[in-house]
Amino acid sequence: GAVVSQHPSWVICKSGTSVKIECRSLDFQATTMFWYRQFPKQSLMLMATSNEGSKATYEQGVEKDKFLINHASLTLSTLTVTSAHPEDSSFYICSASTGQGFGYTFGSGTRLTVV
């Protein structure tokens, strides 16, 4: 079945540094990828939707300059948290779609801790 690999699974970084999270579709071409964030004790929240080769569409309240999303190929999307601060500590998860209406596959998530 469709597999999405997300790395790293967890990362600890210093405040002010940038962190890149990768989401790869291993055995299918992902025309659309979604990035989610989970705040402590809350449910997942959609951050942005990215389509291969075009700019990501960010949800209201998500800072596009802080959360840089690149979907340069059909198998890779990256989320870069720039100038990270402790309030960015969260669980980030991606999902990928073939665009056929089925086949939404989730990555395993990344636990980011900013100290």
Next chain:
Amino acid sequence: GDSVTQMEGPVTLSEEAFLTINCTYTATGYPSLFWYVQYPGEGLQLLLKATKADDKGSNKGFEATYRKETTSFHLEKGSVQVSDSAVYFCALSDRGAKFGNQFYFGTGTSLTVIP
């Protein structure tokens, strides 16, 4: 480790039919359980949740009861509509997981409701 097993689809029903989507889970800690829905071309939306045993989550006519004795959280709706056509994901968030509130998703069940 933690996991969610969800009935495979796709599921096709006639309008006003009864819907059940089965979901069972395995967890080492104290999970909260969720159903998410993804409409075509959109990101995940939280449909309903339950945070402890015997809780019943409900929303938009959908219901699911957290059954600890059977480790299940089956989604039900008495009368589906065409607008319910979507992919449904069962998920758990385990507060006792190593890295805290980590989500584990089922593979998703695609539902198509025909007039």
